Amino acid sequence: MAKFNNRRRMSVSQRVAKSPSRQVSVNVIASVCACILLMAYSLTANSQQSTNTVLLTEYNEILKDVLDYRYKGGSGAFERDFFLNVDYNKISRQSCTIGTTVMQFTVNCDGTLGEFSIINPLNDYLSSQLNKFFLMTNGNWNECQNSDYEYFEIPxxxxxxxxxTEAVGFITHYDEEEGCPCKDDSYFQKEFEKHKNKRPKKALRALEELIRRNPYNEYYIEERNKLITQ
Structure with missing residues (x-):
């Protein structure tokens, strides 16, 4: 039986199962995240954004290989089933609920579902949609011979x-705007720079929105921590 857990913080350490087509080590994703952490302290926001994009794109390619191996029909079938079952509802779009949420789960080598959690949840409705989708995949997983293939973390x-937006996901769910226009990332970046010295609470609100959209950006997280400790 799958276990559901809802988590607010983004994990720093990530793992990925070894790709059968590329023989990718489970240490690859840990190395990717280590690079992000090491470079976060020396890069500007723009240069780190570019670096994050490259690393996350590489990670998504690895993830595609793993899903091709484990999911019946491959990664294409996984994405098809996602879009058939996950609703980005009108209320979420009206409230400009935009961001990257991460499905973190295990599927045992015998094909049974394991634990499931959501990192950086956007709202209760979208979290429930992702939980429903995960449960729906029961019976759609190929067996494996190595526990390295049991863990998944899908942005x-x-x-x-x-x-x-700078957000990079393995799956991107686009939909039409509802109500008032939603603001690009650049608006919140300018708000942060404008207010970080004299109005830290307002700057913090801008950073929280940027982190919601890209929880992998260590520059934003470091700047948020500085504001919190002021």
Whole structure:
């Protein structure tokens, strides 16, 4: 029976199962995240954004290989089933609920579902949609011979068509805007820079929105921690 857990913080250490087609070590994703951490302290926000994009794109390629091996029909079938079952509802879009939420789960080598958690949840409705989708995949997993193939961490981006964001997901769920126009990342970046010295609470709100959209950006997290300790 799958176990559901809802978590607010983004994990620093990530793992990935070894890709049968590329013989990728489970240490690859740990190395990717280590690079992000090491470079976070010396890079500007823009340069780190570019680095994060490259590393996350590489990670998504590895994840695709693993799903091709474990999910019946491959990664394409996984994405198809996701879009058939996960609703980015009108209320979420009206409230500009935009960001990257991460499905973290295990599927045992016998094909049975293990634990499931959500990192960086966006709202209760979207979390319930992802939990429902995970349970729906029961019976759709190929068996494996090595526990390295049991762990998955899948970034999902929910965003509005035409909105500019640095978020990089394995799956990106676009939908039409509802109500008032939602703001691009650049608006919140400017708000942070404008207020970080004299109005830290306002700067913090801008950073929280940026982290919601890209929880992998260590620069934003470091700047948030500085504001909190002021």
């Amino acid at each position: 999902i981006v929910f965003t509005i068509e035409g909105l500019e």
